[in-house]
Amino acid sequence: MIDGMEKFAGDLSRMWKLQERPPLHHLTWDWWWWLLMLEDENGNPSGKQLMVLWSTKDNPKVLVSGTEWTPKGRPGFDGHGGISLDGMVCAWWFDGNRMFEPYIKKKCRMIVIDDEHPAWPEKSFDSGAGGGAVIPLTDEDMSMGLKSDLSEFWLNLHSDEFSTHETVPSKMEFSLTPWNEAMSTARHATATYAMEMGYDILRLHGCKVTGNLDDKAISGTAYFQKVCVQAPSVPWYWGMLHLSDGSYIDWFLPHLSLTISSRDNQPWRKRDISHMSLSQGGLFHDAKSGHSIPFTKVRVEKYACTSVEGSHGASPGSYLPGFKIEMATESVKINIDVEAIDRAHWAFEQPTIGGLVSNFTYNEYPLKVVDLLIEDANGKRSASDYEWIRGNAEHSWGILH
DSSP states (O other), rough: OSSOOSSOOOOOOOTTTTOOOOOTTTTEEEEEEEEEEOHHHHHOOOOOEEEEEEEEEESSSSEETTTEEEESSOOOOOTTTTTTEEEEEEEEEESSEEEEEEEEEEEEEEEETTTSTTTSSSTTTTTTTSSSEEEEEEESOOOEOOTTTTTTTTEEOOOOTTOOTTTTTTEEEEEEEEHHHHHBBOOOEEEEEEGGOOOEEEEEEEEEEEEEEEEEEEEEEEEEEEEEEOOOOOOOEEEEEEEEOOOOEEEEEEEOGGGOOOOOOOOOOTTTOOOEEEEOOEEETTTTTTTEEEEEEEEEEEEEEEEEEESSSSTOOOEEEEEEEEESSSSOOOEEEESSSSSEEEEEEEEEEEEEEEEEEEEEEEEEEEEEEETTTEEEEEEEGGSEEEEEEEEEEEEOO
């Protein structure tokens, strides 16, 4: 895998489209989601991290970490495919040592257009390949978009939520460019179940990042996904790693567990003892061999670290989790041990039938790598074979329906 792609590859034409399958009231949920992992001048292994999403939901009322969100109807479409929607922009910021959440949690109207829309500022021969933008109608620029020639995304954010903290910038501006073919080629995943339920996901596993935090230059890497889910949200484990040579590893394990009955964001309930996987998946883009290896045998074990959430966290004093991941094919075996450095979370409460409320907690953890072992026909590799490894893991509980 060689760095130096001039533009993003794959089918990006659906990047700025919604409702490609018939929407389902109370279930349809769409979002554009970026995770940035940036260099840290103090050498913290996770780097600095930013998560930001632009989202809309087909539901009359949802509580998002205590904020009442009442989306006003479904997205509207003009005669050129432009979309107007009622949404939220949400973000957290990790400065390499401490989590700041929410960095942004803003309800607003948004406009979504592709580069063939009459409102797009410049027309070119490249129009129609995937260029476009999501533009919140806010006083400050919080837009994200892709240039018509597919050479780069832009991402702009503003926040004064933690203005007294010198490690929390009030303004962020980023340029996100291709990394290598495996990482920066758009990949689609889709599934349809009964009664029009299902999901559609578009992913870019890796990009290069340059930009500014206020007036300070920064660089790093990023992961992107555009998601439409039309199904109840069940618990999952997910995580990903970017490695310094341009390799990528991820794992995904949706599961059933007694934690599906959890009704708040408190970790380490007594019922949190085991899980039954609904499916198992993993992926390794190996920059050394140039191969991409999918995994269907994946095991995730969660354990309590010695470190705890700080006083700024949602559950001060609670142990942060570690995750041991095993993935194997007939020719490749990967063992990973990672530990959370801090915790970000989003707690959702959604009214359901009979006056009941469904609850769902979605946790995100900047990671440090404790151990890594990759075994294949060429031998063994460990964490010491890489200049840096940065990643993030997710764990959720409850059910939203």
